[in-house]
Amino acid sequence: MKVLVINSDLAANRGDRAIAAGLLGLVRDTFPGARVTIVSQHATRDGAWFDAEALGQDIHSLSPLALVSLMRAARRADLVLWGGGELLKDYTNRLGVWYWAVKIAAVRAANRNLVGAFQGIGPTSARSSRRLIAATVRRTKTFLTRDEESRDKLVAWGVPAERVTASFDCAVYATDLEPVDLPAERYAIVAPREWFHYRKGGWLPHRWRRERPQPDADLLATRLVEAIDALVEAHGAVVLAPMHMVQDPAFAHRLRERAAHPERVHVLDDDEVSPGQIRSVYAAADVMIALRLHAGIVASSVGVPTVTYFYVDKGRLYADQVGAAGYTRPIERLLEDDAVADLTHLASAVVTDAAQAERTAAALAAMRERLRADFAAAVGR
Helix, strand or coil: CEEEEECCCCCCEHHHHHHHHHHHHHHHHHCCCCEEEEECCCHHHHHHHHCCEEECCCCCCCCHHHHHHHHHHHHHCCEEEEECCCCECCCCCCHHHHHHHHHHHHHHHHCCCEEEEEECECCCCCHHHHHHHHHHHHCCCEEEECCHHHHHHHHHCCCCHHHEEECCCHHHHCCCCCCCCCCCCCCEEEECCCCCCCCCCCCCCHHHCCCCCCHHHHHHHHHHHHHHHHHHHHHCCEEECCCECCCHHHHHHHHHHHCCCHHHEEECCCCCCCHHHHHHHHHCCCCEEECCHHHHHHHHHCCCCEEEEECCHHHHHHHHHCCCHHHEEEHHHHHCCCHHHHHHHHHHHHHHCHHHHHHHHHHHHHHHHHHHHHHHHHCCC
16 A cells, blocks of 8 residues: 655644654554655655655645656555645635645646545635635545534535544644653743744735734743743743744744743754654653644643643644643733733643543543544545
8 A cells, every 4th residue: 555645844843743643653553564655855854753755845845846746656656645734724824725726736636546634724714715725625535624613614615514524633643652861850841932923814924024023922932931930940940842843943942041040941952853752752741831732732642731822723622622621721811911820820730630631531542543433434444
C-alpha cells in the first residue's frame, strides 16, 4: 500500500508534526507495512523522524515544478491523505483558500482516491471563500473533520452531509515517547505565542504586510513574563516550548530575557528535537500553559494537566471534547488586570484535580477508538 500524506508545515511547525505523527500512526495500524511518503522541505530529517519517504518541497511552495512533482507522487500512490490542522479559513488571509483550491484540484486530477483527514475549518467571513472551500472539499472522496462545528460549517456551505464525518484531531493518537535530556528536575511548560500583533483578514498573509505596532501585543508579553515568574516560584523552573519554529523562538527568548530569574527559564528551541522527544519533555512537566492548540493537545495526550488559552474556536472545541472547559480561557483574558492571578490559580487547581484527569483520560481513550473507526471507514477498510 502506497500512501501519500499532504500535511501542513512539517518543516517549521511542531503542531503540524504532532498531527502527522498521529495520522501516520493511524495509517500504519490500518495498513501494516504501508509505504508512506510525506512532504517537507527538510526531507532527510523529517523522513527519518517519521520513518517515511519524503518529497523534498515546501508545502507552501508556489513553484509550478513543485506542483508537478506533487502530482507525480499522487499518481504513484494508492491513497492520498490531505490532512491536518486548520488549512481552510480566511480570518488570517483569503489567498490561502485559493492556494489550497488550486493545489487540491491538481492532486485530484492525478489521483481520485483523495481523502480529507481530520481538518478543522476556521473562521471564514467572505461568501466567496465559503463557496471555494466547499468546492475544494467536494473534490475529496470523503472528508473527516476534527469537530462537529467544522462539519456543520461545510454542510451549511454546500458539501453533501454524507461526504463529511465529524471526528477528532488525530494528534491525540500519537503517544510514544523517545529518550531525551530533560531541561530541569521539575518544571512547568509554557507554549507561548505572540498575539494581537497583526490585523486579521485581508487578502495577504500578515507576514507580507507592513503592520503597525499593537499595544495589546506588548501587554500580552508583559503578562506572560509575570506568569513565567510566578510559575518559576511555584515549580522551580519553566520551559518555554515554541511550536512554530519560525515565529515563536524569538518571542520565547524575549520573554526569557525579561524574566526575574532567566537562569531558571529554558527555551526548547532546538529544532532537531523529534516529535517523540517533545512528547517526553511534555510528559515530565508538572503542568502545561498552552497558547497554541497543539501544545495543549500533545500535553494532555501524554497525561499532563493543561490550561489552554484559545485565540480562535479550535482551542475551545478541543477543551470541550476532553471535558476541560473550566481550564480554558480566551486569549483576551490575559490582557485583564487579574490575568496572572487567574492563570496561577488555574495551574494550581488543574494539577490537583483528579476528577479532571480521569475525564481527560477517558475522553482521549474514546477519541482514539473513534479515530481508528472513522479512518478505517473513510479509506474503505
